[in-house]
Amino acid sequence: MMFYVEILGMLPEMAKAEVRALSELGGGEVVGSDYLLVYGNVEDVSVLRRLGLAHEYGILLGSFDSAQDLLEYSSSLEWNKLIKGTFAVRRERMINCSHNVEGLDKKLGAIIHAQGFKVSLSRPDTVVRIYCGERLWLGVRIREFRGKEFDARKADRRPFSRPIALPPRIARAMVNLTRATRELLDPFMGTGGMLIEAGLMGLKVYGIDIREDMVEGAKINLEHYGVKDYVVKVGDATRIKEVFPGKTFEAIATDPPYGTSTTLPMDRDELYRRALESMYEVLEGYLSIAFPADFDAIDVAESIGFKVLDRFYQRVHSSLSRYFYVMKT
Numbered sequence: 001m002m003f004y005v006e007i008l009g010m011l012p013e014m015a016k017a018e019v020r021a022l023s024e025l026g027g028g029e030v031v032g033s034d035y036l037l038v039y040g041n042v043e044d045v046s047v048l049r050r051l052g053l054a055h056e057y058g059i060l061l062g063s064f065d066s067a068q069d070l071l072e073y074s075s076s077l078e079w080n081k082l083i084k085g086t087f088a089v090r091r092e093r094m095i096n097c098s099h100n101v102e103g104l105d106k107k108l109g110a111i112i113h114a115q116g117f118k119v120s121l122s123r124p125d126t127v128v129r130i131y132c133g134e135r136l137w138l139g140v141r142i143r144e145f146r147g148k149e150f151d152a153r154k155a156d157r158r159p160f161s162r163p164i165a166l167p168p169r170i171a172r173a174m175v176n177l178t179r180a181t182r183e184l185l186d187p188f189m190g191t192g193g194m195l196i197e198a199g200l201m202g203l204k205v206y207g208i209d210i211r212e213d214m215v216e217g218a219k220i221n222l223e224h225y226g227v228k229d230y231v232v233k234v235g236d237a238t239r240i241k242e243v244f245p246g247k248t249f250e251a252i253a254t255d256p257p258y259g260t261s262t263t264l265p266m267d268r269d270e271l272y273r274r275a276l277e278s279m280y281e282v283l284e285g286y287l288s289i290a291f292p293a294d295f296d297a298i299d300v301a302e303s304i305g306f307k308v309l310d311r312f313y314q315r316v317h318s319s320l321s322r323y324f325y326v327m328k329t
Helices: 012-025 045-050 067-076 104-113 147-151 168-177 193-200 212-224 268-282 297-304
Strands: 002-007 029-034 037-041 054-064 087-093 126-132 136-144 183-186 204-209 230-234 249-254 283-292 307-317 320-328
Touching: 002 012, 002 045, 002 126, 012 029, 012 037, 012 045, 012 054, 012 168, 012 307, 045 054, 045 136, 045 168, 054 067, 067 104, 067 136, 087 104, 104 126, 147 168, 168 193, 168 249, 168 283, 168 320, 183 193, 193 204, 193 212, 193 230, 193 249, 204 212, 212 230, 249 268, 268 283, 268 297, 297 307, 297 320
Parallel strands: 087 126, 183 204, 183 249, 204 230, 249 283
Antiparallel strands: 002 037, 002 054, 029 037, 054 136, 126 136, 283 320, 307 320
């Protein structure tokens, strides 16, 4: 099945990599992109339900050089196989739109309506999508990711809250970048944000934090969001084998403390190096991790044995810039 994903603009390269990772899990691949539209083919499109850094995804019906080509193609489609109930056509002009699309949504709507479907602009059962970029793209939305569902899991909305935590969308993307299908470990779990996102995807989650209050708080948060399949322990991220003796992990996603407002148990760079060594000992697949931009993560990780596959830059504020990395053992 051909699919499209409309990604968020805040971390576009990371968002594209997230789509690539999930496409692999779904038995397919990303074929290309047109600004914030990513497209490809996949055997199991439902895997895209896991997306974090996306506005929506759906079935891709085709791409076109002109509005006339799009309309002619639409006239030949059997819309009864694509539309359930009422419908609406939504048009999106991306920043690189190079076509005149004025009124194109109404013309397409008239074609579909002529096949016997009822229009509902306010609450349609099916949304037909037109995207204008370098080309014109036609699709049918499967799911829209609303901001409020992620906002409900922000740090300040959790029962046990601390001010320093990744936004849920980014945490979810980091989990997806690990290609996890069964389980995930976060050895610096804090209040459990990464584990919440992984648990809501149906993964069994494991967490470690050196502070007992964080472990108890993470349990409260996991239970609050309905995550039941978890194991969280007080422990040292530089000694994972001691916390989970004899256990290896399919995937690890974590956001270590940056040392800006936290007292670290040792020199920051030494903590990172030892933690990476500890993760390497227990990991069987992918690691998704964030580090401050001034830490030489690539050299350290490669000296341990990791293969660094990707990194994505983000300026958080004036005193913090970071990279998100994807590594593999």
